[in-house]
Amino acid sequence: TFGGVSIVPTDLTFSGDHRVDQIVLGSHTNLANGCSILPGSCLAPETMIGNLTRVSRETKSKFREVLMGVPARTMPFQMSVTPKNQDQIKIIPFWHSCLSHYVSKCLLLSIYSFGGLVGGSIIHITLVCGLNRCRSNKRHEIVQQIIERISQDYAQFICPFLGNTQWLIRLFRAYGAHIGENTIMPDISSITDYPLMSIGDNVRLNAGTQIQGHSFEQRIFKLAPVSIGNSCVLMSGSIVMAGCELMGNNRLYPLTLIMKNDQLPLNTDWKGLPAQSYTVKARLSRPTIIHDDLVKYQQGYETINKLFLWYERIASIYTSVNELQFMNYGYADMDEYIDEHTGYYSRKLYEQVLANVTLKDQNVLEINCGRGAGAAWCVHTHASHSYIGIDPSQDVINLCQRLYSTTPRLSFVVANATKHLPFENESIDIILCIQATHAFGERIAITQFANEVVRVLRPNGCLLWCDVCYMNESGILVYDLIENDELIIEEKTNITKNVLHALEIQNKSRTDFIQRYIQ
Structure with a gap:
């Protein structure tokens, strides 16, 4: 096994019980970096498990197969025969380990006792850099172990303070x-085999990313140079193997594995295990609404709940927009305390959700748009190419169409997002979903909604989601949205305090409204 391997014989069921099952690993099995072996797994002899691969009881392996991916899939090649003379494990004497540990710790204490915190750190850095630049395979085993332990102490005590700074880059250069310039790396483990690394300008590595210039093939240690071009972005958990070349302006999505000796062309995106090209397709001029008799979807909720009844009743009996424009909870800064009736705090919630994106010239879809004020505000403020609001209530959509029929680039459609989004595949740039999914009901509805979002979003499109994180006390809603591995969380912000503060400010006025029109 190699670094970060997880062999877990227990799992947690939906009912909260722990289930234990055996794990069987055949002889000469190889487990690569970051792979996970789940309960019930059974691997045949001489099986090779690739980096970041997830093996479960459903995984079927055969003799000398190579498995990769999440979930594990059989690759169209096999492991070569392992020579018996290469399968010998050299045992390090116990006293060697004790002596190297003792000497390294004495040396560490001496350095900081002599130089103090600042001087000791400088001496420690200089010593480690010198040892890394003057590596030799001919040193005695004990000396090698002492050097490794000194480097481990350095990585543990000093390197955490250097992460995401240019000091870490200078350290790597010293190694x-x-x-190049303006490159940012999160920690000391981001790259290995330093003399083999060539990294350009403006490169960004996220947490858990690894670039390695070595591989173990049939237990033989092999080295190959790695080249990362300018302006590449390697997202969380991605791995670049030895011999790879990223030509420049490449983007690796989370948990992407670039195989050994792969060459990534300029200006391309990659994702998957192993990595596959992920390209942006040509834009459509405008999303087309599909009216297909073969596609049937229910316009009402199967599970009728009080929230939906309230929405229906508000739409049918209260048609004025002066007092109630928005249906969301709102967002308030912690120093705001003035209650008002113009939707100020609800607009601020839209502003918060849209803070880091632009809607200009984009095709936007809003899920459960309510009374349409948010959609109209977005069109006026952000100048989207087109903006479509959907809602499962016919009364709500009728009200929106009556109020905003003259607003250009804005339209409203009756649709239930938990059943079917009546739009062509890959026709939407941005989907906006503000405090809607908590009323979807069962988890299967969330899953269906996520599948529909993936279907209609264009490559590199985004879902802007804002809602409560728990549903029926059974799980975290945001992780239900990404369960199919097609949606990736790129940014997450907790605004609970601000939403609760907005509700507190508006409590009296909203209570009065409910008493007048709902009860």
Whole structure:
């Protein structure tokens, strides 16, 4: 096994019980970096498990197969025969380990006792850099172990303070790596085999990313240079293997594995295990609404709940927009305390959700748009190419169409997002979903909604989601949305305090409204 391997014989069921099952690993099995072996797994002899691969009881392996991916899939090649003379494990004497540990710790204490915190750190850095630049395979085993332990102490005590700073880049350069300007790396483990690393300008590595210049093939240690071009972005958990070349302006999505000796062309995106090209397709001029008799979807909720009844009743009996424009909870800064009736705090919630994106010239879809004030505000403020609001209530859509029929680029459609979104595949740039999914009901409805979102979003499109994170006390809603591995969380912000503060400010006025029109 290699680094970060998880062998877990227990799992947690939906009912909260722990289930234990055996794990069987055949002889000469190889487990690569970051792979997970789940309960009930059974691997045949001489099976190779690739980086970041997830093996479960459903995984079927055969003799000398190579498995990769999440979930594990059989690759169209096999492991070569392992020579018996290469399968010998050299045992390090116990006293070697004790002596190297003792000497390294004495040396560490001496450095900081002599130089103090600042001087000791400088001496420690200089010592480690010198040892890395003057590596030799001919040193005695004990000396090698002492050097490794000194480096481990350095990585543990000093390197955490250097992460995401240019000091870490300078350290890598001192180790022998060739790194350009304005490059950011999260920690010392981001790259290995420093003299083999060539990294360009403006490169970004996220947490858990690894670039390695070595591989173990049939237990033989092999080295190959790695080249990362300018302006590449490697997202969380991605791995670049030895011999790879990223030509420049490449983007690796989370948990992407670039196989050994792969070459990634300029200006391309990649995702998957192993990585596959992820390209942006040509834009459509405007999303087309599908009216297909073969596609049947229910316009009402199967599970009728009080929230939906309230929405229906508000739409049918209260048609004025002066007092109630928005249906969301709102967002308030912690120093705001003035109650008002113009939707100020609800608009601020839209502003918060849209803070880091632009709607200009985009095709936008809003899920459960309510009375349409938010959609109209977005069109006026952000100048989207088109903006479509959907809602399962015919009364709500009728009201929206009556109030905003003259607003250009804005339209409203009756649709239930938990059943079917009546739009062509890959026709929407941005989907906006503000405090709607909590009323979807069962978890299967959330899953169906996520599948529909993936279907209609264009490549590199985004879902802007804002809602409560728990549903029926059974799980975290945001992770239900990404359960199919097609949606990736790129940014997450907790605004609970601000939403609760907005509700507190508006409590009296909204209570009065409910008493007048709902009860």
